[in-house]
Each structure stands twice: as C-alpha cells, then as structure tokens.
Amino acid sequence: MEERNRKKILDILRVLHESERPMGGTRIAQALNLAGREMSQRTIRYYLESTDQEGLTEPVGRRGRRLTTKGLQELNNASALEKVGFVSARVDALTYRMRFKLRQATGGVVVNLSGVEASRISEAATIMQRVYDAGLSMGQRLLVARPGSRVGRWRVNDDECAVATICSVSVNGVLLSQGIPTSNIFGGLLEMNDHRPTRFTEIIKYEGTSLDPLEIFIKSRMTSVYRAARTGDGLVGASFREIPAPAAEQARLLSARMQKIGIGGIVLVGRPGQPLLGVPVPTDRVGLVVIGGLNPLAAVEEAGISTTNHAMGALMPFQALHPFQEILNKFRK
Known part of the structure; x- marks a missing residue:
C-alpha cells in the first residue's frame, strides 16, 4: 500500500x-x-x-x-x-461530537477513564477528595465504578475500580456550542505558588505528540498535585488554548456558568494579544489556561498507587456524573 x-x-x-x-x-x-x-x-x-x-x-x-x-x-x-498529531485530531473530533446544553446542564461531556487498584481505592478516594477540595480538578463531578462493572463500552478489570473524570476538552465543546472556536496549543505543568498559577515549567505541543501530555507527566512522576492541594505550592497539569479576541468577555461569563454547574475548568482568561503566564499570544487572539482533568489521578499516582489513564476516553452523559463529596465518601473508610 x-x-x-x-x-x-x-x-x-x-x-x-x-x-x-x-x-x-x-x-x-x-x-x-x-x-x-x-x-x-x-x-x-x-x-x-x-x-x-x-x-x-x-x-x-x-x-x-x-x-x-x-x-x-x-x-x-x-x-x-x-x-503524531493524533491527540490534536482527537480533541477536535470529540469537541465536534459533544452535545451539551449549558442552560439545562444536560448532554454529553468528554471524560477521562482511569483504573485504580481496587485494594487501595479507599486511600485513593481520600487523596482525590483533597484535590477536589483545593479546586485543582476539572469540575466538581466524577464517577467511580467497582471491579467487573461497565463504564460505557469499557469493562472494568476485576482488580481495579474505574474513575471517570471530566476532561478539559469539555471546555472546548461548551465554547463551540456558544459559537467560540478553540485552538489547542499545548499541555504542560503549571507551577502554583500560594495557590496561584505563576508559569508553565514544561510543555508538550498537541500537534507534535502521539500521547496525551498529562498522561506522560503522570507516569514520569513529574507532578506534585497533592502537595499543591495541601500547601498551595506545586506542579499541576494544565493546558493552554487560544480563542478569537472578540470572544474574551463571553468566555469569562461562560467560565462562571460552567463553574456554577460543576464543569469548571478555565483558570485564566487573558487579554487580546497579551502574553498569559509568559506565553505569547497573537494580536487577534486571547489565551486560556485550563486545569487538567487527570489531576486527581496524578495525586493518586504520586502516593505510589498504580493507575492506568486514558485521557479523552469517552463521551458520557453529564447526568451520570455526581458531586465528588457524594461519590468519594462512599469509598472512604
């Protein structure tokens, strides 16, 4: 051929x-x-x-x-x-397929699918709750499934619990539904100082990778999400995106609405043509910093608990996800 x-x-x-x-x-x-x-x-x-x-x-x-x-x-x-470029293409494809109604808070969102050692799920739940409490997760909802069950088309292994977390690509889908196209620039490690984002220390451009950047950082043990959640200082997963400059104010309003219903995600919205956290932005564009959906699992991996992660794993009804306090309390001893 x-x-x-x-x-x-x-x-x-x-x-x-x-x-x-x-x-x-x-x-x-x-x-x-x-x-x-x-x-x-x-x-x-x-x-x-x-x-x-x-x-x-x-x-x-x-x-x-x-x-x-x-x-x-x-x-x-x-x-x-x-x-190469597969991640970028998958982001675009899932953004196009996502059907979410912001006003009703219903419809499909993009989720990451992860596996956690079933024997240590109680410990993992405690760690993840700390990350959610600190606001370092993508939204406030998730799903945890027991061994042998099914999450969409995925059958959970007999020795694992499955965790579905909201993926940051869901932000793209919401923005697109409101007429705002998004360009995905890179995924990286965002340095937090005193609970505030200061700079990106490592980046991987989406168009030049065959793997999701945060998956790479997690398995390389380059994150310090739990420390960031506990002390306010550390390295967390995040991504950098761009939108048309005229859409900046609308994006800020949409960010507040997403936060209110439990999707969240947008950490910072820049100004037209102005660098954001030191990252240059074209004149007619505005930068966005979006928190990484796999941060709770990064903290679990940091604790020595084995995880398997599939970023952008599936589309799932938003209604199938529940507030993190409700879900994680069931698995904590």
Whole structure:
C-alpha cells in the first residue's frame, strides 16, 4: 500500500474508532474536515471498499461502517510518526461530537477513564477528595465504578475500580456550542505558588505528540498535585488554548456558568494579544489556561498507587456524573 493511501486509511479508521456508533461517508468527511484532514465523500467510499475487503471495517446496513478487531489492531500497530498529531485530531473530533446544553446542564461531556487498584481505592478516594477540595480538578463531578462493572463500552478489570473524570476538552465543546472556536496549543505543568498559577515549567505541543501530555507527566512522576492541594505550592497539569479576541468577555461569563454547574475548568482568561503566564499570544487572539482533568489521578499516582489513564476516553452523559463529596465518601473508610 502506498504511504499516502495508508495515511488516509488510518485517518478514516481513527474516526471510526472514536465513534460510539457506525458512521457513513458524510459524517466521516465532517469529522476529518474538522481535524484538518479534508477528504471527499467519494474518496472515503473508495477507501472504505478497500478496508472492507481487508477486514478492517465492516458495513452495518444503512448506518454505515464500524471498526473491526483487525482494524483496531491496525491502528495500534501504526508507527509513532503516523500517530503524531493524533491527540490534536482527537480533541477536535470529540469537541465536534459533544452535545451539551449549558442552560439545562444536560448532554454529553468528554471524560477521562482511569483504573485504580481496587485494594487501595479507599486511600485513593481520600487523596482525590483533597484535590477536589483545593479546586485543582476539572469540575466538581466524577464517577467511580467497582471491579467487573461497565463504564460505557469499557469493562472494568476485576482488580481495579474505574474513575471517570471530566476532561478539559469539555471546555472546548461548551465554547463551540456558544459559537467560540478553540485552538489547542499545548499541555504542560503549571507551577502554583500560594495557590496561584505563576508559569508553565514544561510543555508538550498537541500537534507534535502521539500521547496525551498529562498522561506522560503522570507516569514520569513529574507532578506534585497533592502537595499543591495541601500547601498551595506545586506542579499541576494544565493546558493552554487560544480563542478569537472578540470572544474574551463571553468566555469569562461562560467560565462562571460552567463553574456554577460543576464543569469548571478555565483558570485564566487573558487579554487580546497579551502574553498569559509568559506565553505569547497573537494580536487577534486571547489565551486560556485550563486545569487538567487527570489531576486527581496524578495525586493518586504520586502516593505510589498504580493507575492506568486514558485521557479523552469517552463521551458520557453529564447526568451520570455526581458531586465528588457524594461519590468519594462512599469509598472512604
């Protein structure tokens, strides 16, 4: 297979993988265009015929195609260079698919899916509560599921509890629903001094990585979220985004509304063309600093409790998530 054709097929397979239901050519084209990978419906149909023949996809009546087990293996075997930019594309795709009604506080939000050692869930719950209390989490809601249960399409391992936390991509979805497009610049470690954000000490640009930045920082033990929650000083996960300058005031208002209903997330909104925490911003843009959704799990990992984390793991009804006090108290001894 020619390299150019292979890349296009992988793009189509990724879109199908991210969807919870079969997709036809029109919806695939829309998702690809949103991720900056424009492809005509005719071209997509051509490649789908090829992937059907290779057993990478399968038709599901008039609903379109879905990914097969072989197709998923093909995605997992893609080289690192082919995966570069995958995180950025997934952010865009999930933003497009998110359907959340801010006024009613209903609809789907993007969540991270994590696994925590079941034998240490009580200890983990205590640690996570400290992070939520300190306001270093993305929102005020989460879900904790017991071993062997299901969270969406994900079956929880028998030796783990699953934790679903609100992902910072949900901010993008809310802003887009109000007509504000968001550009994702980088994920990084945000230094907190006396409970205030001061600067980014490490950054990873979304367009140049095949892995979620905060997942990397967590497994590298580079965070100090629990210390930040306890003392006000430490390194926490956060991301930097940009929006059009005319939308700055609206973004501030939306931030307050999101905080009120338990989504939260936006830490700082900059000024048009002005650097934010030392990060330069173009003249017609405004910077946003958004807290990392996996910070509670970073604190758990810091305590030596093993976690597995999948940033941007799924779309989940906001109503399925509950206030952290209500959920975590059930698991604390």
